Amino acid sequence: MNLYSFILRKDDTSLQKNKSEKYNKILNSAGAVFAEYGFYKATISQIAAQAGVADGTLYLYFKNKDDILYQFISFKTNVVFKEMHAAVKKGRNAEEKLRYLIRCHLTEFQNDRNMAIIFQSEVRYLRDIESQIKDISKMYLGLLSDIIEQGQIEGSMRQDLFIGLVKRFILGAVEGVISTWVSADGRYDLVSMADPLVDLYLTGLKG
């Protein structure tokens, strides 16, 4: 059902390394092509060409075109999941945790622009993928809830916050910043926005 079971289904042999390589090649090529043209305008032939294999070969590794996008998002989601959890753990108090989370978020997306584009724009399509995305989003919002509650206990954040709104507010603003960076073809350093952004969260426009 997930990425790992998929790989094992076909690669549980001594050939594992080779097949894995081709699988990854296709997945990366798909990421590039989807990011450039969008899922629907991207064609199997384009992806195959980019990966240097025949069209039919994609169907040895993926069920169909939808499945390629699904696998891509599953894989990236898992990776980012782990990084973010680790990042939050490093923080010793709520403010630090928030800072690490935002920094991690921006770092991951800056390092994988195709992923950034795909997460941002192909989110809405397949039902499966939609719930996949909702999962990552839920996880993220869960992390934020914990941080805010901790901040309230610590006394570093106000008690009257409507957490449901605050979570969205924080996530929306990061995504907005990423979105702009993508539109600007990634021509500036995204990660350097992290601290100013967190300052805005914490102290607002009035200061």
Next chain:
Amino acid sequence: MNLYSFILRKDDTSLQKNKSEKYNKILNSAGAVFAEYGFYKATISQIAAQAGVADGTLYLYFKNKDDILYQFISFKTNVVFKEMHAAVKKGRNAEEKLRYLIRCHLTEFQNDRNMAIIFQSEVRYLRDIESQIKDISKMYLGLLSDIIEQGQIEGSMRQDLFIGLVKRFILGAVEGVISTWVSADGRYDLVSMADPLVDLYLTGLKG
């Protein structure tokens, strides 16, 4: 080039009212179908059925499928444009202007959920539409810049704000809130989020 010239091209007769009605019917139906299925999965036949006309009829009013989406976005953009400008004018100081703008934004999107969905998810598509969207986005960011600068002059907002970031921060957060509301099938009142949201902008999490 814009909606008005398009209408005039075909409706500059005494029949204007009737034709306009059919044009609008198709446009609204298209909005509903695009919102439900997404641009690519939506079919001409679905839109035609929804509008109660034959497939071929769509081609009397629109150049092709892309054009339908383009016209839809042009039209909605113009409407929202005007409302937002008017809203900002009502405010007597920066804080009030911001409040009116956000309230207007949420009101417009709450009142037209199809538009909200389409703006949120079909944005990335045609080159033309992309620039169309960039225009509305630019306009919005321009309004925000003005408000922030005014706030700085008035002394109600801090001097050390990085305006380029703040604009994105504000827009991203509203969009995030709208996005959640759409995902929740519009089951709660979006406009009531406006004031808590603006409070977050202004005073932040620390308060």
Next chain:
DNA sequence: TTAAAGAATGAATTTATATTCATGATACTT
């Protein structure tokens, strides 16, 4: 009342591309 113009229809056509599968290549085993 009827003929001409305009509008609408929807079946037929066109196009595009995802997917299949017969064939050929490659690697592994004994």
Next chain:
DNA sequence: AAGTATCATGAATATAAATTCATTCTTTAA
């Protein structure tokens, strides 16, 4: 080295849906 199994190929097929256009219906005006 021959045989077997696995993997890769890409031309052929299937399918879906956008678009066209000959025909029919409706309105207008003399």
